[in-house]
Amino acid sequence: MNYPYQIKNLEEYKAAYTKSVKEPENFWAEVAENFVWKKKWDSVLEWNFSEPSIKWFKGGKLNITENCLDRHLATNANTPAIIWESNDPEEHHRVLTYKELHFKVCQFANVLKNNGVKKGDRVCIYMGMIPELSIATLACARIGAIHSVIFGGFSAQAISDRLQDAHAEYIVTCDGGFRGTKDIPLKSVIDDALIACPFVKRVIVCTRTRTAVSMIKGRDVWWEDEIKKVETQGNPACPAEEMDAEDALFILYTSGSTGKPKGVVHTCAGYMVWTNYTFVNVFQYKPGQVHFCTADIGWITGHSYIVYGPLSAGATSLMFEGIPTYPDAGRFWDVVDKFKVNILYTAPTAIRSLMSFGLDTVNNKDLSSLQVLGSVGEPINEEAWQWYYKNIGKEKCPVVDTWWQTETGGILISNLAGVTPHKPSFATLPLPGVQPCLVDESGKEIEGNGVSGNLCIKFPWPGIIRTTYNDHERCRQTYFSTYKGLYFTGDGCLRDEEGNYRITGRVDDVLNVSGHRIGTAELENAINMHSGVIESAIVGYPHDIKGQGIYAYVIYDGTHDHNLTRKDIAQTVTHIIGAIAKPDKIQFVTGLPKTRSGKIMRRILRKIAEGDTGNLGDTSTLLDPTLVDVIKEGAL
Numbered sequence: 001m002n003y004p005y006q007i008k009n010l011e012e013y014k015a016a017y018t019k020s021v022k023e024p025e026n027f028w029a030e031v032a033e034n035f036v037w038k039k040k041w042d043s044v045l046e047w048n049f050s051e052p053s054i055k056w057f058k059g060g061k062l063n064i065t066e067n068c069l070d071r072h073l074a075t076n077a078n079t080p081a082i083i084w085e086s087n088d089p090e091e092h093h094r095v096l097t098y099k100e101l102h103f104k105v106c107q108f109a110n111v112l113k114n115n116g117v118k119k120g121d122r123v124c125i126y127m128g129m130i131p132e133l134s135i136a137t138l139a140c141a142r143i144g145a146i147h148s149v150i151f152g153g154f155s156a157q158a159i160s161d162r163l164q165d166a167h168a169e170y171i172v173t174c175d176g177g178f179r180g181t182k183d184i185p186l187k188s189v190i191d192d193a194l195i196a197c198p199f200v201k202r203v204i205v206c207t208r209t210r211t212a213v214s215m216i217k218g219r220d221v222w223w224e225d226e227i228k229k230v231e232t233q234g235n236p237a238c239p240a241e242e243m244d245a246e247d248a249l250f251i252l253y254t255s256g257s258t259g260k261p262k263g264v265v266h267t268c269a270g271y272m273v274w275t276n277y278t279f280v281n282v283f284q285y286k287p288g289q290v291h292f293c294t295a296d297i298g299w300i301t302g303h304s305y306i307v308y309g310p311l312s313a314g315a316t317s318l319m320f321e322g323i324p325t326y327p328d329a330g331r332f333w334d335v336v337d338k339f340k341v342n343i344l345y346t347a348p349t350a351i352r353s354l355m356s357f358g359l360d361t362v363n364n365k366d367l368s369s370l371q372v373l374g375s376v377g378e379p380i381n382e383e384a385w386q387w388y389y390k391n392i393g394k395e396k397c398p399v400v401d402t403w404w405q406t407e408t409g410g411i412l413i414s415n416l417a418g419v420t421p422h423k424p425s426f427a428t429l430p431l432p433g434v435q436p437c438l439v440d441e442s443g444k445e446i447e448g449n450g451v452s453g454n455l456c457i458k459f460p461w462p463g464i465i466r467t468t469y470n471d472h473e474r475c476r477q478t479y480f481s482t483y484k485g486l487y488f489t490g491d492g493c494l495r496d497e498e499g500n501y502r503i504t505g506r507v508d509d510v511l512n513v514s515g516h517r518i519g520t521a522e523l524e525n526a527i528n529m530h531s532g533v534i535e536s537a538i539v540g541y542p543h544d545i546k547g548q549g550i551y552a553y554v555i556y557d558g559t560h561d562h563n564l565t566r567k568d569i570a571q572t573v574t575h576i577i578g579a580i581a582k583p584d585k586i587q588f589v590t591g592l593p594k595t596r597s598g599k600i601m602r603r604i605l606r607k608i609a610e611g612d613t614g615n616l617g618d619t620s621t622l623l624d625p626t627l628v629d630v631i632k633e634g635a636l
């Protein structure tokens, strides 16, 4: 495959950027010409940010899987689409060529149809990182069902909330999943989730760990049995459903500053164009290269840069089931060495964690295949950046620091590997089509360079969020109402003298723990579920490995053993949300610093959690200023 829209040098970047701003419709029409459409669009873009209403390629008809699979069959049928590496280094890896993947996706799409799934139905996918996860995802897209992939670390309660919100009647899961030394009982978690979801009609269970599972008559079926049925039906092909450009492709839940996670909705055409365009340009993918994105498909990074971006580009995408430290901290480097990985895309938290193990597990590996390194999910500190660049890339691989969000569908601000310069800890420049701006608290744009403010985007790009599922008003309020006429990212940002962007972190009540987004309100709700907890307040604090750690201030009723209570609270959070949201520190307090109007002054709690108690600023507006000293003394 060739990519006529791949930018090759700095001049081309500048020209593309300028054109994307001056003539956005022409610019994106030219990119979109390179995809397979069942019917061409009537208009390239219609939009307003006030409702919001954003329509890219209106009137166009397509199926994203024809772009990810069918179109590669003529020339690249035998190119590996997915290379899969097991959690267990002793287990043989798997390779699925485009031809094989196409066959399996069609086959499972027929399984979904046999089980009653129709266009527009929501299908929840709760699986480990095995090829069947990609197959199930693409099979949904094939028949126009809306997938909602839920990360395997979420609890039954969290799944149940999401199933209800999306009214998902179909589930695809596994018996269990392997991660490091753990065997996660995925089906059993689903069973617990379904107690509160009687509307679920069918659970398709794929075999992975062969842990004992309960199979309920009339509801639960085995993936393998269903495949056999399709085979006895003579394995008919599965025609790709004709989708409208703006039909929903998937829902992905993400946390925000309110208690309930929201279902971010992406649509077929814009998301396809955006993930493909950004994949090809940021990573500078060349046919034949092996692309290894270490994320889980349960997060947006996996959706966009393991599945849709790479496959729509005919690339070879490596999928890894395990974790970076199993069986030892050299596992990523083993995988790079084994499959001659060319592009490695991972998170700062993984880099910092692996750094702490020293170079012994790095230097005995052949990493010479690497050509591009990528970082995503949180700000990358200079030290981690340098370590990555020197020890992994041997100072010959550009590092792309890619800033984006679940809501943006794909990368918005990043250097383009080897094409535009990198700069440690800077995401650098916007992609063509992205018009960032910085605003002050009052919403006034801060122009010029060497400034900082809240990061907003002025103009839609094809991959922008369209709505939050079943609650359009929430989408408007969260992203389009803080600053009139702008999409608000929730991030603080600095623009240096050369116009490079550096993301400084969230300015709302959202934490970023190991690259995972956790809303403080959601976490407080979970902690408050514990029977002895009266009230709690969560703040983030700098954490060497996780980026941000979770610090909980808890008012607790009772005289129980505090260490045991801490464990009980952590267990409550694990039960309500999942282990990823467990607090790192829990401080018991007698009260929380509140203003006379009852608002918790998080600024003070943040400073105490950071250990920066020298100057807590003005505390005179507090209801009880003496409380602050007590909290300070008890700080952990």
Ligand code: WT7
Residues within 6 Å of the ligand: 254, 300, 301, 375, 376, 377, 378, 379, 380, 401, 402, 403, 404, 405, 406, 407, 427, 489, 490, 491, 503, 504, 505, 506, 512, 515, 516, 517
């Ligand atoms: C938030 C989005 C993007 C996919 C993974 C996370 C932070 C993301 C960077 C980066 C600094 C970053 C932001 C953003 N973030 N990438 N390269 N530099 N910060 O997706 O869960 O939707 O979180 O992650 O704060 O708002 P997400």
